[in-house]
Amino acid sequence: MRQAAPQLKEVTFDIKKGFDDKRIDRYLAARLPDYSRTFLQKLIKEGTVLVNGRMVKSSYDIQKGDRISVHVPVLEESRIVPEDIPLCIVYEDDYLMLINKPYDMVIHPAGGHPSGTLVNAVAFHCQNLSQVNGPLKAGIVHRLDRDTSGIMLVIKSDAVHSHIAMQFEKRHIRKEYLAVVEGEMAFDSDEIYLPIGRHKNVRQKMAVRRDTGKEAVSVYEVIERFRGYTLVKIMPKTGRTHQIRVHMRSIGHPVVADFMYSDHESCYLSDLLGKERETGESPIIERQALHAHRIEFYHPIENRKMEFQADLPEDISRLVSSLREIRPYRHASN
Secondary structure (H helix, E strand, O other), X not given: OOOOOOOEEEEEEEOOOOOOOOEHHHHXXXXXXXXXXXXXXXXXXXXXXXXXXXXXXXXOEOOOOOEEEEEEEOOOOOOOOOOOOOOOEEEEOOOEEEEEEOOOOOOOOEXXXXXXXXXXXXXXXXXXXXXXXXXXXXXXXXXXXXXOEEEEEEEOOHHHHHHHHHHHHOOOOEEEEEEEXXXXXXXXEEEEEOOEEEOOOOOOOEEEOOOOOEXXXXXXXXXXXXXXXXXXXXXXXOOOOOHHHHHHHHOOOOEOOOOOOOOOOOEOHHXXXXXXXXXXXXXXXXXXXXXXXXXXXXXXXXXXXXXXEOOOOHHHHHHHHHHHHHOEOOOOOO
């Protein structure tokens, strides 16, 4: 039987200011966070993304005055299609599994993005998944941003889900992230207590909101300094949307290549060398340099402490190696 064509909806963006090196695929990825950049590039190639009524390439740099129209499929709210997407499984038993999520993977179908998500992948791999958060978020008890990589829990039953959710609520679960941030951090460690809420003007962004924000606490420890950059370990004590990214920005050290909270959406070798970018140069990294490195929790059935970690992915490792070679930290001489 031939599958019915998906229902489409149109989303329009009017560009009211200029951007420095803002490719259309990156702009749309920032404004449509439920869609992967790969999926948006596919739409651009198919001609369902138009700029001023014309087709463009994914590399098109948007200009002030442009009108961008995007036609995206409307999601069927209760249907999950299992997909044979490769998973990097760190651990699995009858109750739960831990996955090393790659970047550029959406967690669950939303906003007209019905496929290619982590939920589609685990639905293919697992016969049973928790349904506490509904079928579109089957198995999901916490989340990572699309362009954040790393360790993530997936739950197989509602009873186990409730147990793990309680551990999150009581802050018994310890999560550690690794990030490369801009600037040389002054303190070896510190705690950040800054409430976070929705940005006043940009719906997709979060911000420090001392008036209406919710409690947000992050602890960090410096691992290694470079000239102009720092590798840092961050332990969030609360779980607000974009918490680490907002907190790092708020103290003047945004995560490298964070398209939403830093002034640079990618990092090139020429940037580290202090030179002009070469024509055709590929970036070292083109997503936020943030990785969920480690998680500790108690097994909901066996009540034993579980500890798992996911090593840095290739792009962040490449960035750190480049910094060690090009921008080693030099202590000031007395």
